[in-house]
Amino acid sequence: MTITQFFKSVIIGIILGVLLVxxxxxxxxxxRHHKKIPKEIEKSRKMLYDITEGSLGDRKISIGxxxxxxxKKYGSSTVIGTCNLVLSEASSxxxxxxxxxxxxxxxxxxxxxxxxxxxxxxxxxxxxxGVLEDRCPADFMNSSIPDSICINRHxxxxxxxxxxxxxxxxxxxxxxxxxxxADVQIR
Ligand SMILES: [Zn+2]
Numbered sequence: 001m002t003i004t005q006f007f008k009s010v011i012i013g014i015i016l017g018v019l020l021v022x023x024x025x026x027x028x029x030x031x032r033h034h035k036k037i038p039k040e041i042e043k044s045r046k047m048l049y050d051i052t053e054g055s056l057g058d059r060k061i062s063i064g065x066x067x068x069x070x071x072k073k074y075g076s077s078t079v080i081g082t083c084n085l086v087l088s089e090a091s092s093x094x095x096x097x098x099x100x101x102x103x104x105x106x107x108x109x110x111x112x113x114x115x116x117x118x119x120x121x122x123x124x125x126x127x128x129x130g131v132l133e134d135r136c137p138a139d140f141m142n143s144s145i146p147d148s149i150c151i152n153r154h155x156x157x158x159x160x161x162x163x164x165x166x167x168x169x170x171x172x173x174x175x176x177x178x179x180x181x182a183d184v185q186i187r
Contacts, residue, residue, distance in 0.1 A: 028085045034064030034093055041065075041096065044109040047163070050118065051110065055165020056117040064114075066095035080145065081112050083119035092120040107151050111140050113163045122166035132157075139171065 011181055037045060041063055049057035071079050080100045085092050094116040101109065118141055127143040134151035140158045151158065161168055 007151050027082060028087060030086075031088050032062055032086050032091075032093055033067060033070075033084075033095070034062040037063055038065060040101065041109075041113070043162070044106065044113055047106070048113045051159065052114070052162055052165050055167075056121060056162065058116050058121050059119065061091070061117065061120045062093040063096065063116075064093070065098040065101070070095060071097060081116045082151075083123075092123065094120055105148055105151075107155060108148055111151060111158055112145055115140055115145055118166070119171065122169055123163050124166070124169050124172070126172060128172050141168070141171075 007138070017052055045057050045059075045063065049059075066079075066082070070082075080097045082095045084095060094113075096112065096116070101112075105111065124141070126141075128139040128141040129143060130138040131142075132138050132154065134150075134153065136154055137144060137146045138157075140146065140161050146154070146158065161171070164171075
């Protein structure tokens with residue numbers, strides 16, 4: 001990295017860092033935690049990439065399983081995914097909770113990845129909250145990620161939103177601007 005690149009990284013980092021203050025300061029890390037995408041995640045990432053025709057699931061955003069020290073600090077057992085700013089590279093990366101990942105169906109995995117890529121790739125640090133008549137989240141960018149029951153009932157809605165890719169930021173009229181550090185799955 002040249003000196004110019006370094007300063008560019010720092011400046012971009014500071015700008016994004018300011019945006020993230022409204023989100024959560026503990027979503028910032030100095031260096032990358034993940035170098036290679038684990039093959040268990042890669043399969044679902046590729047499917048997300050194909051479904052959205054490349055709008056979500058950019059390989060340049062690293063992704064991997066969350067370190068124990070990371071999810072311990074959220075003080076919640078329901079933290080399933082986070083988007084983290086990597087200051088040294090002016091980039092971002094995604095953490096996924098390993099134990100939840102293995103308990104998820106393919107659709108749940110794709111939706112969780114879509115949600116985190118939406119944060120990191122678009123980038124969009126808010127959430128789009130609101131519920132359907134049956135109390136299921138109306139949007140896959142809800143701060144409570146839809147569970148398997150909601151996904152099975154409303155996959156067509158969520159799939160349509162995924163396909164909008166970053167254009168979906170327009171849906172955020174009534175979004176909760178206080179984005180949370182971590183995404184949870186609760187009903
Ligand atoms: Zn989120």
